[in-house]
Amino acid sequence: MSVPTHFLPWQQEIAERWLHGKNRLAHAWLIHGLAGIGKRSFALAAAAALLCEQPQGHGACGVCQACKWLTSGNHPDFRRIRPEALALEEGEEAEESAGQTRKTPSREIRVEQIRTLSGWFNTATHRGGWRVAVIYPAQAMNHITANALLKVLEEPPPQTVFLLTTDAPDLLLPTIVSRCRRLPMPVPDAQQASMWLQAQGLADPADWLAAAGGAPLRALQLSQTNDTACPGWLQGFLSAVAGHTPAGPDGSWLATADELERVEPALWIDALQRMFIDLSLAAAGAAPRYFPAQAHIMQQIAGRASAEQLVDAVKWLAQQRAVAGHPLSPKLFIHSVLQRCARACSSTGVTEST
Secondary structure, three states, X not given: OOOOOOOOXXXXXXXXXXXXXXXXXXXXXXXXXXXXXXXXXXHHHHHHHHHOOOOEOOEOOOOOHHHHHHHOOOOOOEEEEOOHHHHHHOOOOOOOOOOOOOOOOOOOEOHHHHHOHHHHHOOOOHHHOOEEEEEOOHHHEOHHHHHHHHHHHHOOOOOEEEEEEEOOHHHOOHHHHHOXXXXXXXXXXXXXXXXXXXXXXXXXOHHXXXXXXOOHHHHHHHHHHOOOXXXXXXXXXXXXXXXXXXXXXXXXXXHHHHHHOOOOHHHHHHHHHHHHHHHHHHHOOOOOOOOHHHHHHHHHHHOOOOHHHHHHHHHHHHHHHHHOOOOOOHHHHHHHHHHHHHHHOOOOOOOOOO
């Protein structure tokens, strides 16, 4: 996967301030903000700007030898550190291990990935320029990996800049956060995000942008994987708990359970959390934030559910998300979550914890 050399439109002003600020050469930066707003893209474009041999006011020139090396993936002073599974998703080829059984790609940043940088630190930089390491997502580092990075940040190598990105700074070691300068990334305004999405070929971006919480890259991703901004399975679940199907609110969501076996747990739990936030807004007389097209049915459900139950469901789903990646029985886990959610949407409420 090539490295972008230009910042996204809503990042231009932040990038210019950062590139010309007196603190831009701090040895480590923590770039954080909402998922799907382009933090990774910013970090990679920032790396390109630091490595560029004739940078412009807006960042890297894109045409010098250093930029060509970077876009081809061959710059000697650049390292990209990410989980193996993410590297494969981004198009990097898997390493072959002779005589060894292929293991499931790791979703963590392994300690070896940090330790192997030691040799890189000890070599001279190309033409005396900068050396840049981009680490994403930083919360993918386990405790051992984080401590290995901490040792590096405590005595940073010369001419080296670390750019870490994260959606959740609170999940990082406080000692790592304290050794980085923080660079918060704001959510772009809706008009600017909509214009960018239209330029990417998304004709009617409003519902997609709402479903993504205002995050343009997330909205684009959703549009490429779903037919509608509110997934079909979620529409079916809402219809079921509203009692619009023959089986009624206690059983008709079972069809939804079958569909979710083919969906990554983090994705469907996130959608359910957003659904309950919308239901809570509807209960308070406000318009839904994430799924505005479902406002009518949301109002019906919220009208009979307890506002306390709806808020509790959001908190409970956050707990389930923490264990969603490794349930003992995926099918049982799905049924358990949907049953709890269906009860939270009913007038009888949740009678017991699952």
